[in-house]
Amino acid sequence: MFLFSKSSNSSMALRRLQVTWCWFCVLFLRLTVTAAQTNTTVTVTAPTTASFNVIKGPNITKPGCQRQCGNVTIPYPFGIGLNSGCAIGEFFEVNCNTSFSPPKPFIRQYEVTEIDDNHIRFVSTVASSCYDQRGQILENDAFMGVNRTGPFSFSDLNTFTVIGCDDASLVTGYIKNFSSGCVSVCSRAEDVIAGYCSGAGCCQTSYIPRGFKGFFITLNSLQNHSDVFGFNPCSYAFLGERDKFTFRGAADFSDPTFIYRTLATVPVVLDWAIWKSNCSEAQKANDYACHPSSFCVDSDTGFGGYRCICAPGFEGNPYLSPGCQDVNECEDPNTNTCEKICTNTPGSYNCSCPVGYFGDGRKDGQGCIAKNKEFPVMKLSLGLGFGLLSLLMAITWLYFGIKKRKLKNLRKKFFHQNGGVLLKQQVSSNHGGIEPSKIFTAEELKKATNNYAKDRILGKGGYGTVYKGILPNKQIVAIKKSKIMDESQIEQFINEVIILTQVNHRNVVKLLGCCLEEEVPLLVYEYVSKGTLFHHIEHSGMSTWMSWENRLRIAAETAGALSYLHSAALKPIIHRDVKSANILLDDYYTARISDFGASRLVPLDKTQVTTLVQGTLGYLDPEYFCTSQLTEKSDVYSFGVVLAELITGKKPLCMERSKEERNLVTYLIMCMKENRLFQILDPRVLREGSLEQLQQVAELVKRCVSLNGADRPIMKEVAMELEGLRKFTARHPWTINNQQHRDEESIGLMANASESLDLYTVPLSPYSDLVPLSGQYSLESTDA
Ligand SMILES: *[C@@H]1O[C@H](CO)[C@@H](O)[C@H](O)[C@H]1NC(C)=O
Ligand SMILES: *[C@@H]1O[C@H](CO)[C@@H](O)[C@H](O)[C@H]1NC(C)=O
Numbered sequence: 001m002f003l004f005s006k007s008s009n010s011s012m013a014l015r016r017l018q019v020t021w022c023w024f025c026v027l028f029l030r031l032t033v034t035a036a037q038t039n040t041t042v043t044v045t046a047p048t049t050a051s052f053n054v055i056k057g058p059n060i061t062k063p064g065c066q067r068q069c070g071n072v073t074i075p076y077p078f079g080i081g082l083n084s085g086c087a088i089g090e091f092f093e094v095n096c097n098t099s100f101s102p103p104k105p106f107i108r109q110y111e112v113t114e115i116d117d118n119h120i121r122f123v124s125t126v127a128s129s130c131y132d133q134r135g136q137i138l139e140n141d142a143f144m145g146v147n148r149t150g151p152f153s154f155s156d157l158n159t160f161t162v163i164g165c166d167d168a169s170l171v172t173g174y175i176k177n178f179s180s181g182c183v184s185v186c187s188r189a190e191d192v193i194a195g196y197c198s199g200a201g202c203c204q205t206s207y208i209p210r211g212f213k214g215f216f217i218t219l220n221s222l223q224n225h226s227d228v229f230g231f232n233p234c235s236y237a238f239l240g241e242r243d244k245f246t247f248r249g250a251a252d253f254s255d256p257t258f259i260y261r262t263l264a265t266v267p268v269v270l271d272w273a274i275w276k277s278n279c280s281e282a283q284k285a286n287d288y289a290c291h292p293s294s295f296c297v298d299s300d301t302g303f304g305g306y307r308c309i310c311a312p313g314f315e316g317n318p319y320l321s322p323g324c325q326d327v328n329e330c331e332d333p334n335t336n337t338c339e340k341i342c343t344n345t346p347g348s349y350n351c352s353c354p355v356g357y358f359g360d361g362r363k364d365g366q367g368c369i370a371k372n373k374e375f376p377v378m379k380l381s382l383g384l385g386f387g388l389l390s391l392l393m394a395i396t397w398l399y400f401g402i403k404k405r406k407l408k409n410l411r412k413k414f415f416h417q418n419g420g421v422l423l424k425q426q427v428s429s430n431h432g433g434i435e436p437s438k439i440f441t442a443e444e445l446k447k448a449t450n451n452y453a454k455d456r457i458l459g460k461g462g463y464g465t466v467y468k469g470i471l472p473n474k475q476i477v478a479i480k481k482s483k484i485m486d487e488s489q490i491e492q493f494i495n496e497v498i499i500l501t502q503v504n505h506r507n508v509v510k511l512l513g514c515c516l517e518e519e520v521p522l523l524v525y526e527y528v529s530k531g532t533l534f535h536h537i538e539h540s541g542m543s544t545w546m547s548w549e550n551r552l553r554i555a556a557e558t559a560g561a562l563s564y565l566h567s568a569a570l571k572p573i574i575h576r577d578v579k580s581a582n583i584l585l586d587d588y589y590t591a592r593i594s595d596f597g598a599s600r601l602v603p604l605d606k607t608q609v610t611t612l613v614q615g616t617l618g619y620l621d622p623e624y625f626c627t628s629q630l631t632e633k634s635d636v637y638s639f640g641v642v643l644a645e646l647i648t649g650k651k652p653l654c655m656e657r658s659k660e661e662r663n664l665v666t667y668l669i670m671c672m673k674e675n676r677l678f679q680i681l682d683p684r685v686l687r688e689g690s691l692e693q694l695q696q697v698a699e700l701v702k703r704c705v706s707l708n709g710a711d712r713p714i715m716k717e718v719a720m721e722l723e724g725l726r727k728f729t730a731r732h733p734w735t736i737n738n739q740q741h742r743d744e745e746s747i748g749l750m751a752n753a754s755e756s757l758d759l760y761t762v763p764l765s766p767y768s769d770l771v772p773l774s775g776q777y778s779l780e781s782t783d784a
């Protein structure tokens, strides 16, 4: 604050200055802050310009000296009292005339109105002339001068003003000579406009140079005011502070207090300086006026001299010991820009932030930002966590994706390798009304078998493993997983699959479909619940149902099925592995031939197929074994063995038996020859069957197992013979519901015979369910 500025105008100017300074400050600080963004401490450096520096603070005058004269504060180097020692020198002594009320300060004859760190304001002087109708009455040219060797010179803040309607006035400065003036005329009072000093009733020089020590004012009328006397009898001219005078228009022409008012309100401004030296010289001398924390400025008036200015961030009187004092910017929130913590430093202040905050702490900068200590850690760990998680997920996804893709590709490969395309083609080309074999996916079967769980294994053998599977529609199936698959036989396999799925005989285990997506094709059969005939024969002692009749029925059913396969239209199917273990029994103890894994279709033009010998020891046709010539008769041989098993309840081959008994059929034939059949027959069979029947069956066995295939009957004959035998013995119909009924209770129920044949609702005509094997799946390439 300017201590000496009393008017609102100057404080406004100061404010504007401060604002400018502030902007400058901000700009400067911005730069500083940008340069040291990370530094939480910011030093505010004041600019070196000191135009606004003011003398303020408690120590304005020399200690013990009067501070004020009337309303005017007299700061050192000025001082009140002539020769009092309160001023720095003769020219700075202020005579405070207390005969005025309030007292008035004077330097020489001139009344002082204000002193600041740069200027001193005196009451000015006004030249005036008044005219009567005939001419000049009073003339008063004005003079004002300060000691030409003194420290004062007129400032350029002044301007020269002339009031009148018929006047030309001149101001002449001296020592540094200059002349200036202006003419003010008007013909009517109405032409004069208040506030405008542009030559009509009032004129002002726009510029008065600085540095002159005294001036004269010469006021002249052009026509003795003769034309304007009516409204403008007097004219005035004065030098004074530019902004202080306000022209009030024609009202001023007739105002008798105009001079008084002007003198009271419009001072004349002079620059002052510590005289007779300059900074560099004064610093060398011992009377250097500037005290610590201030710097020296040479006067620009042209007369030499210097002034002292407090250093930035300091205030006080630089001419007085101990010099300028540090401004505590932190005390006044308006003088600092700190948001939280302000630390005063000599000449400046530091902004900082409390613990737990970061930033530059400045309101116009970053300010103080609360740093949540956990936040960065949490953020970091969260980020890391999420990153890791997503990485893990990505890897897992990728892994499984690749695996799945691999699996898919593998399955595709297997599908192709296993002849899937061929099968598909054949299936699609088969537009007969028959349900095509279904191609299961690996996934389906995996689900059905509970991923091939151990508790789902129904059986294991040389061929592979059979699993119990449950399809989504709750259908129970048997899934056969073979061990190996000969690639060269794929086409054949496919054809077999197709044919077998279309074999729709009630005594044949139906092949529901297959799955080619695994390395080894999987076959899906209908599930037959009661196990193998082999098993039942082995445990015949415990099976109450293993009556002669049932044995005969099973034999007949099996023979019928084989006969059906052999004579199946165009392409006979040879089972090749007929044995008791391949005859399954369903819920109703109906025989179901299964395992066509080794089956071969016989091309029409040949009755024999050359093939690798395949079969089970004990059931194997010796002729086929020797010649590798496969015919339907091989199945007949095998069936003969099964028949022998049925009537004897013995295994076809048993190493534990004596040498002659080792091979069942040989032993049976031997027994027949020696007429001691009863020795070998199952006791229950012996008990239940009639002798002729048993002999007939034994005879049938003998014929079936003839070494020469040609001597063997065809399957149809066998089936018919067995049916005949059954009919003959069907006086003991056996059903599931009266299985406790033993042979002794039922005699002569011939009427039931047909019923017993038709135990099941399935039509029984041997060929009624014959598959119309057409050329659609011709086997032109088979055995090529
Ligand atoms: C701030 O800057 C000053 C000077 O450049 C340096 O001495 C000080 O260590 C800095 N402070 C911090 C907190 O970086
Ligand atoms: C005022 O002057 C006295 C005496 O010279 C000095 O002790 C004191 O520190 C000064 N105070 C300031 C604020 O300059």
Ligand SMILES: *[C@@H]1O[C@H](CO)[C@@H](O)[C@H](O)[C@H]1NC(C)=O
Pocket (backbone or CB within 6 Å): 006, 070, 071, 102
């Ligand atoms: C001067 O001071 C008196 C009282 O001390 C006051 O009434 C008056 O208004 C002041 N004049 C100016 C111009 O400040």
Ligand SMILES: *[C@@H]1O[C@H](CO)[C@@H](O)[C@H](O)[C@H]1NC(C)=O
Pocket (backbone or CB within 6 Å): 095, 097, 098, 099
């Ligand atoms: C004060 O002013 C009056 C009137 O102008 C004058 O007579 C007197 O001598 C002055 N006193 C001093 C000490 O200057």
Ligand SMILES: *[C@@H]1O[C@H](CO)[C@@H](O)[C@H](O)[C@H]1NC(C)=O
Pocket (backbone or CB within 6 Å): 090, 147, 148, 149, 150
């Ligand atoms: C100007 O000042 C000088 C030196 O103090 C002095 O000798 C001289 O008389 C003064 N002249 C006037 C007109 O005051």
Ligand SMILES: *[C@@H]1O[C@H](CO)[C@@H](O)[C@H](O)[C@H]1NC(C)=O
Pocket (backbone or CB within 6 Å): 174, 175, 176, 177
């Ligand atoms: C100023 O004017 C006076 C009188 O007219 C003269 O003596 C003096 O030499 C002039 N000074 C300059 C610097 O022109």
Ligand SMILES: *[C@@H]1O[C@H](CO)[C@@H](O)[C@H](O)[C@H]1NC(C)=O
Pocket (backbone or CB within 6 Å): 134, 135, 136, 222, 223, 224, 226
């Ligand atoms: C003005 O008055 C003076 C003296 O009274 C006279 O000499 C002069 O001629 C007058 N000028 C005019 C233009 O009237």
Ligand SMILES: *[C@@H]1O[C@H](CO)[C@@H](O)[C@H](O)[C@H]1NC(C)=O
Pocket (backbone or CB within 6 Å): 277, 278, 279, 280, 281, 298
């Ligand atoms: C200071 O004054 C001396 C002598 O008067 C002069 O030689 C010197 O150039 C001046 N220095 C400045 C900066 O004006």
Ligand SMILES: *[C@@H]1O[C@H](CO)[C@@H](O)[C@H](O)[C@H]1NC(C)=O
Pocket (backbone or CB within 6 Å): 041, 042, 043, 343, 344, 345, 349, 350
């Ligand atoms: C203020 O900041 C400056 C510069 O960064 C440093 O040197 C000084 O020590 C700080 N002062 C205080 C009181 O913090």
